[in-house]
Amino acid sequence: MRTAFPYPTLFGDVNLDVAGVAVDGAELPYTRISRAEHTVALHQSGRADWYTATLRLSAELPDKELAEGPWTDVVCLATLTEKATNGRSAAMLLREDDGRWRGSIDLDRSRHLNRAILSLAVVGTLDGVSGRLIGVSGRDWAVDLQSTDPMRQRMIDIFEVDFVTGPHDWLRPFKESGWIVETGGENPAVYINTAAADGWTEVLNGTSTHPAAKLLREALAGQIAQDVWTAMFHTAIGDLELDEDGTPQMPPGWRESVLRMMLPDVFPGRQLDDALYEVHERRTKGFGWAELQTSIQYAAGRRSQLAKKLTNAVRTVVRDGGGDGQ
Numbered sequence: 313m314r315t316a317f318p319y320p321t322l323f324g325d326v327n328l329d330v331a332g333v334a335v336d337g338a339e340l341p342y343t344r345i346s347r348a349e350h351t352v353a354l355h356q357s358g359r360a361d362w363y364t365a366t367l368r369l370s371a372e373l374p375d376k377e378l379a380e381g382p383w384t385d386v387v388c389l390a391t392l393t394e395k396a397t398n399g400r401s402a403a404m405l406l407r408e409d410d411g412r413w414r415g416s417i418d419l420d421r422s423r424h425l426n427r428a429i430l431s432l433a434v435v436g437t438l439d440g441v442s443g444r445l446i447g448v449s450g451r452d453w454a455v456d457l458q459s460t461d462p463m464r465q466r467m468i469d470i471f472e473v474d475f476v477t478g479p480h481d482w483l484r485p486f487k488e489s490g491w492i493v494e495t496g497g498e499n500p501a502v503y504i505n506t507a508a509a510d511g512w513t514e515v516l517n518g519t520s521t522h523p524a525a526k527l528l529r530e531a532l533a534g535q536i537a538q539d540v541w542t543a544m545f546h547t548a549i550g551d552l553e554l555d556e557d558g559t560p561q562m563p564p565g566w567r568e569s570v571l572r573m574m575l576p577d578v579f580p581g582r583q584l585d586d587a588l589y590e591v592h593e594r595r596t597k598g599f600g601w602a603e604l605q606t607s608i609q610y611a612a613g614r615r616s617q618l619a620k621k622l623t624n625a626v627r628t629v630v631r632d633g634g635g636d637g638q
Contacts, residue, residue: 318556319438320382322447324374328390328432330453331414332368340365351454354419364418367455371405371413371432373447383436383446388413392428392455395551399423405432419455426497428455429564452564468540469501476507493540495547499566502540537616538609544570545608549591560592577611578604 333340333352344353354365369390378386388405401423405415419428434447475483475492483503486492490508494501506513515529548567552560562568571588579587594601 322374322377324377326434326447326449327372328449329370330367331370334366336362350451354457363421366416366418368416369405375411383438386436389433390417392417392419392430394424394428397425424457426458430455469499472504472506472513474507475505491536493543495543500544534616538612541612541615545574549595552592560588574611577614578607
């Protein structure tokens with residue numbers, strides 16, 4: 313969703329590029345920088361402990377439009393942010409003779425945990441008002457501290473942990489649960505409780521082609537998937553940023569993907585922008601929020617195909633003589 317401003321903004325593209333990265337002064341291999349994925353992978357950067365990664369930046373702005381437009385005192389500002397730690401840093405890029413804007417920004421490892429987002433803002437003075445946002449980079453960069461491969465899209469992390477004796481104290485209150493979905497970090501994670509029941513993780517990880525075992529495995533995986541989709545949806549709409557008019561903006565990363573996939577099922581026939589506004593209104597103001605849970609559950613079920621998997625499991629049980637009511 314493109315934010316509308318009550319004043320002229322740049323129409324042309326604003327492109328940001330990471331020209332290189334130095335980790336404590338040592339150059340990061342180019343294989344850890346993906347321009348196609350707009351991602352930098354800092355994990356195992358060549359040393360076990362490091363303190364600062366310096367990203368050398370290059371930006372291309374629509375210079376002709378800037379020269380002919382009503383803006384003055386134009387400034388190009390790069391920012392690194394991470395919601396998980398509230399870390400934020402900024403650096404200014406300067407225009408050079410070849411027309412490109414260049415500069416660098418430091419990522420302090422102590423201020424970041426998983427994945428930082430690198431973006432570019434163009435601000436200027438208009439009608440006597442300074443600091444007005446007149447353009448942003450069309451595509452942000454992700455700086456991943458946990459990955460060795462510069463991949464933009466990451467799978468949901470799945471961990472098999474004993475909730476009773478395992479290393480995570482925060483899981484102990486959920487010792488009777490089969491699994492817990494955690495969506496507070498940069499990527500969703502599912503913790504499978506190995507102590508929930510004897511042999512049940514073996515069922516989930518099994519490769520048996522026996523119809524009953526296969527369908528039980530699919531039904532369990534489908535139930536977990538529905539819980540994951542539901543949790544991701546609630547997280548995605550739980551912290552929406554608003555524009556100057558109070559209109560909710562589509563969040564970045566996996567949250568955007570989840571909303572784009574689920575909102576059409578939550579509000580059939582509605583435009584995506586309208587559906588986002590409607591779900592935000594119901595959540596923040598309360599009206600119709602309880603009734604909406606049925607639609608959210610339905611949308612999550614469609615993504616996980618739970619109904620189909622459970623139906624097939626029940627049919628198999630009945631066919632094999634387990635559904636005689638005894």
